[in-house]
Amino acid sequence: MKTKIKEYRAKYNMTQLELAKAVGVRRETISFLEKGEYNPSLKLAIKIAREFHVSIEELFIYEDSEFD
Template sequence: MLRNRVKELRARHDLTQNDLAKRIGATRQTVGMIEKGDYAPSVTLALKIAETFTVPLEEVFWLEKGEEE
């Protein structure tokens, strides 16, 4: 299962879901679904998110080991 720290990083950078969505070219709903783990973003979108927070991709997204997908 794909895990992420998008909500944590977004809060740390004082961004709303809408702010982040505008920066990455997505909708607020998409950001919300990513944060909940209900949507796995494309590689391009994941890279845009990591770039927005100026952190490596692996600090935002990772695969949870030991769980079946």
């Protein structure tokens, strides 16, 4: 799954650590999300989207080929 987390962090001038603290995870989790190495729980996806005032669909890009 691709994400726009890094783009939104830059827009909000926020570090990985600041975002991690805001949503209650470790900084490494944010790093893994940005690299596409981790798919978030629905709860975490909602928290991150709310932090940036966007929809989940705006922040996380699902690609059908991921599950083929």
